[in-house]
Amino acid sequence: MSPGDFLELIFEIAPAFRAEWESEDNLFVRDDGSYNFHSVCSKFSHYFITQEKHKYASRNDVMWNPTIADSKLIYLFSLFESNIENIETKESLKTPEGSLSNAICTCFLENISQTNAGEYAKGFMGKKSRAYFEQWHVYSKRL
Numbered sequence: 222m223s224p225g226d227f228l229e230l231i232f233e234i235a236p237a238f239r240a241e242w243e244s245e246d247n248l249f250v251r252d253d254g255s256y257n258f259h260s261v262c263s264k265f266s267h268y269f270i271t272q273e274k275h276k277y278a279s280r281n282d283v284m285w286n287p288t289i290a291d292s293k294l295i296y297l298f299s300l301f302e303s304n305i306e307n308i309e310t311k312e313s314l315k316t317p318e319g320s321l322s323n324a325i326c327t328c329f330l331e332n333i334s335q336t337n338a339g340e341y342a343k344g345f346m347g348k349k350s351r352a353y354f355e356q357w358h359v360y361s362k363r364l
Contacts, residue, residue, distance in 0.1 A: 222304075222321065228261050234297045237287045238268050258324035266332035274341070294345045301325050302347030326353045334358045 232239050241247070242264060249260035274288040289297070306322040330350060333339035334357035346354060 224257050224261060227258060227321065228256075230300060231261060231265055231297075234293045234300075235265075235268065235287075235289050238265060241268055241286070258321045259328045262324040262328035263332065266329045269329075269342075270333055270336045270338045272338060291345075294342070298342070298345040298347060298350060301329070302350050305349040305353065325350075330354045331357045 249264045250256045268286055271286050272288045273285045304321050305325055330353050333342060334354055
């Protein structure tokens with residue numbers, strides 16, 4: 222899977238994310254228009270954290286995004302689970318599969334791990350996702 226293919230899958234899950242991704246202030250796209258898995262996962266993690274369903278517990282100055290339906294979250298975390306490698310090595314990071322696995326873990330799961338969105342997402346995670354997530358998960362509900 223290429224970063225472009227992965228991004229298209231994310232757009233299927235969260236169509237409103239396209240506008241945020243294509244905005245001129247997207248710092249995760251290089252000047253030449255290129256991006257990688259880490260770019261997609263980083264930008265999407267910020268979008269994911271600011272879903273409308275988490276509004277009750279976050280800052281007031283955030284632009285809120287439409288809530289992703291639970292059925293779509295099942296698909297999202299299934300996609301993540303199937304692309305997380307059991308063992309990551311320096312060599313695996315040189316492959317597209319290893320790069321995607323690393324991006325999901327370090328740029329999505331870590332980013333959401335201390336948020337209300339992460340707490341909510343736990344119920345959708347598979348074994349590998351949850352095991353990685355729990356290493357970073359510190360949660361204290363913010364009202």
